[in-house]
Amino acid sequence: MKEKINVDFLIKEFNLKPLNECKESFIERPSINRAGLLLAGAYVDETLTKNIVGWGTNESKFLLSLSQKDRKEALHRVIGANPPLLMLSVGFEKELFNEILEISNFYMVPTVSSEEHLSTLIANIGGYLSEYFAKKTAIHGSAIIVNGVGVLITGASGVGKSEAVLELIQDGHTFVSDDTVIISRLGNRFIGKPSPITQDLLEVRGIGIIDIRHTYGSSMIRTKLDIDLVLELIPFENNNNFDRIGNNELYYHILDGKIKKIQIPVKQGRTISSLVVAAVNSYLVKQDGLDPIEKIQERIKNKNGK
Template identity: 70%
Template sequence: MEKRVSVDKIIKDFYLIKLNEFPNAFIERPSINRAGLLLGGNFKRETLTKNIVGWGTNESEFLLSLSEEKRKKALKTVIGALPPLLLLSIGFSANLYQEVLQIAEKYKVQVVKSQEHLSTLIANIGSYLTEYFAKTVSVHGCAVLVNGVGVMIIGPSGAGKSEAVLELIQEGHTFVTDDTVVISRLGNRFIGKPATITQDFLEVRGIGLIDIRHTYGSSMIRAKLDIDLVLELVPDNENIIFDRLGKWDLEYNILDGAIQKIQIPVKQGRTISSLVVAAVNAYLVRKDGLDPLQKIQERILKENE
């Protein structure tokens, strides 16, 4: 079944005001169609049956410039294509509401208004829909915000991912998800969210499920984050040879893109959360253009002069 989002959810989440009342419909495409060309009849009917249509100041002025007969014909052209939602911004003239609602009543199309400008609505609702309809993939791992950096921690079961995240939460870092990270890609951004079933919960061996929201407070939770860095926990028995100076050219490939990755060897007695924070801080230093290895080499050269 293809993804879709209910009109009622959009109305609720973006504080839109209903001007009429019809059974809930569904949006199936990630865009808001501005109605300039649509009012002239330049569109494919099927494109409107799945998209929000938005009208603002320009559309209002165009409609008011028409004769009553031509205006009603233009309105019927768009509304008769049965868009799931007709969105009127603050710039749309209230003098046209009655005509719009009469035709919307005939075709049973939900009409709402907003106190925002259409450009703002397109940016906010459009961004939400783009993210919602983006291709996603689920990864076995945890996600946490550490010093402003979105981190996904991966590794085999029993490597200590959840325990590390619990320690990070207790140190004041922000929890996003445990066990499963649902990732979508928007351009060069990789967005990580929790799976619906496990949202807010962290599972720790020997303790069981911990409700982070009620145990540590809502301020310790985020609904999503940009994944900037992937940390892979590698058990000591994996026979991987680690460079003492670290490897900063590793990548985690996903959704036809890549995220920088650092491997952390896990040994008994090591505090993983401290290593996570150290890796994040090292990442931030390098992001600022500072390379510790280069500094060492520069010092060696000076010593040899």
């Protein structure tokens, strides 16, 4: 089924003030359309029936510059296209509200006002809609924030992902998801969220399902993260050709993009959580432009030069 958002949900989520009561309506596109060209008399964009229309100071000034006849025609042109929601920001002139509502009620278009500026509404609501409508995929893995870095931990079932996450939580790092991570892409950002079914829950073999929020507190939980690094846990085998010195560029390919990846060999007796923290810290050091391999090469060069 195609993604869509109920307008009533969005109104409550962003504390918008309803100005009328209309039939149930749904948003089907992520953008907020200011419909400026339509107000000025351009053709009606068919996608307007799926987009929020947002108006602020500039739109109200333009409407007030028109004669009452032309203004009514402009409003009928846009509102008559039946957008799922008409949103009036704090800068929109209140003296126009009655004219707006008369036409909105005629076409049964939900209309709201806000105490926020239109630029703020576009950033907040537009960002939310972009993330909601972004292409998504479900990954078998765990997500946790370690030293401020969003980490996706992957690996075969039984390799020790959940046990490592539990140790990391006990060490003060922040839990996001276990077992299933829903990933969406926004430009070069990869956002991970828990599955609604397993949110806040961590399954550990021999212990069972742990409710992290109630066991460790709400401060140890986040509902999403930006995935900066993928750590792949791989059972240690003698025939595995692991990157011993960490100079290979590995990537996790997903949603037509890629995320930096580090492979961690796992064997009995190794503390996986400590290796995860070490991998994250190594990643941070390289992000700061410090490369241990380059340092070794420089030392060899200096030694040979003496």
